[in-house]
Amino acid sequence: MQVQHKVKEEIIHFKLLEPYTRVLIAFILLNPVMDVITSIGIREFGISLSIGIAAKGLFLLYTLYTFISRRSLSASDKAAKVLLILFLVYAVVHSIFSTRNFGFSRMITGSITMVKTFYLPFLVLSLNRLIEKKDVPYIIRMLVYGGIFVASIMALSMLTDTDYNAYKYGKTGSVGWFFAANEVSALLGILTPILIYYVLEKTKLHSIFKVLLLGIYTFLYYQIGTKVVALSVIMTLLYLILLHAVRKARSRKTPILKPLVTISLLLLLSIGLVPVTPIGINLNLHNNLLIDQYKDNIDEENAESEEDIKEDFGIEGLLDNEEALMSLVFSGRDEYFTVRKFIYDRAAPAEKLFGLTQFARTDKEEIKSYIIEIDYFDIFFNFGIIGSLFYWLIVLGSLGKSMKRIFRDWLVLKPGSPLPYYICSVILAFGIALFAGHVFVSPSVSFYLAVIIGILTAETKERSSHVSPGR
Secondary structure, three states: OHHHHHHHHHHHHHHHOOHHHHHHHHHHHHHHHHHHHHHHHHHHHOOOOOHHHHHHHHHHHHHHHHHHOOOOOOHHHHHHHHHHHHHHHHHHHHHHHHHHHHOHHHHHHHHHHHHHHOHHHHHHHHHHHHOOHHHHHHHHHHHHHHHHHHHHHHHHHHHOOOOOEOOOOOOOOEOOOOOOHHHHHHHHHHHHHHHHHHHHHHOOOOHHHHHHHHHHHHHHHHOOOOHHHHHHHHHHHHHHHHHHHHHHHHOOOOOOHHHHHHHHHHHHHHHHHOOOOHHHHHHHHHHHHHHHHHHHOOOOOOOOOHHHHHHHOOHHHHHHOHHHHHHHHHOOHHHHHHHHHHHHHOOOHHHHHHOOOOEEEOOOOOEEEOOOOOHHHHHHHHHHHHHHHHHHHHHHHHHHHHHHHHHHOOHHHOOOOOHHHHHHHHHHHHHHHHHOOOOOOOHHHHHHHHHHHHHHHHHHHHHOOOOOOOO
C-alpha cells in the first residue's frame, strides 16, 4: 500500500515539473533500459544500430535547442552561445582535415566519435542553465532509482544465469545484460556516492540495515570484476571518513560517532569482499601473467627462484618495479600512449592544432584506428589543442565556479549536506577517466556526470547567495 502511495506521489510530482525537466527525468530512467536493449540486440541478433546512441543524440539536440531558444540577456548565456558557434567552425575544419587525410567514410566515423566525446561539455553547458534547485531532490531520487535498476539487472541476470561475461577471455566477471564492463563499472562508480548518500542520509532505516543494503549493492557491483569497482567504493568510504573527521574538527558539537561506525563497517566489508569476488581473482590472474612474462624474458643464468619472483611481484616488489606497476594500474594502456605519442610527434602543426582524429597510417600506408582508453589523452590526440581547449574550458570552467562557491562559503562542511557526495562523484569520474577511460568519451557514462555537474551548479547558485562565509 505504501509503495502504491509512493508511486502516485512520484507521478503527481512528475506532472508538476517543467517540460524539459520531465524529459530529463524520463531520460535518466530510460537510459539504462536502452543500454540493455542495445546490448541484447548486438549480442543476440547482431543488430549494430544502437537505440541508445540515437536517443542520446536526440536528447542532446533537444537540450541544446531548449537552451538556445531561451530568451536570456545574461552575459554568461551569450558567451555560451558564442562558444557553440565557434565550436561548429572548429568541427568543420576538423572534418575537412579528416576527409583529406583518411577519406569520407572515416570522416563520418570520426564525426560520430566527436559527438560522443563532446556530449559531456555541451550537455554541461546547457544543463547548468536548465536544472533548477527546486528540482534537484527529485532528480537525485531518479538517479538513485537508475542505479538501483542497474544493480537489480545485475542480480536478476546472474540469478537466472543469463548474464554476459565482462571479459572475452582470461579474466572473470559479469556485466549482467549490459554490453561493456568499463562503461557499467564507471557508470555505477559515479553513482555510488549518490546511492550511499541516499541510504545514509535520506532513509530512516537502522544502521545495521543500511550496512546490509549497501553491502548487497557492493557485492553485486564487485561482480563486474574491474579495478574501478573496488576503488570507487573504497575511495568513497575513505573520503566520507575524512569528511566527518574534518566536520568534527571544525565543530565539536557535530555528532559523528554513529555515521563513522556505519561507514567503517561498510569499509571493512568492501575490503573483505575483494579477495572472494571477481576483482581479487582478476588481480591475481593479472599478477600471475606478469610473473609468466617476467620468466619468459630472463635467461637461465639470471633466473631467480619461484619464491624470489613472487616476492618481486608482491606489494613491496611492485612498488619497486615501475614497469609491472604501470601494467597493473593501466592494464597496458601506457603502451598505447607511447604509440599515439609517436604518431603525434610526426604530425603536421595544423593537425596538432585541430586534432589527429582516431586514425593514422602505418608504414605500409594502411589506415588503422588508435585509441588509448585514457580519456584525457584520447581527447587531446583526437581533437588537438583547440578541441581540448573547448572541452576543458566548459567542463573545468563550470566546476571551478561551483567549487569556488562551495569552499568559499564552507557549504561542504554543513552536516547532512549532499554537496560532498556530489563532489565525490566528480572526483571519482576524473579518476576513472585516467585509469580505465570510458567516462568523458562515452555518452552512457558522461550523461550522469553532466547531470551531477548541473546539480552542483544549481545547488551553489542559490545557496551561496544567502550563506555568509565561515558558516
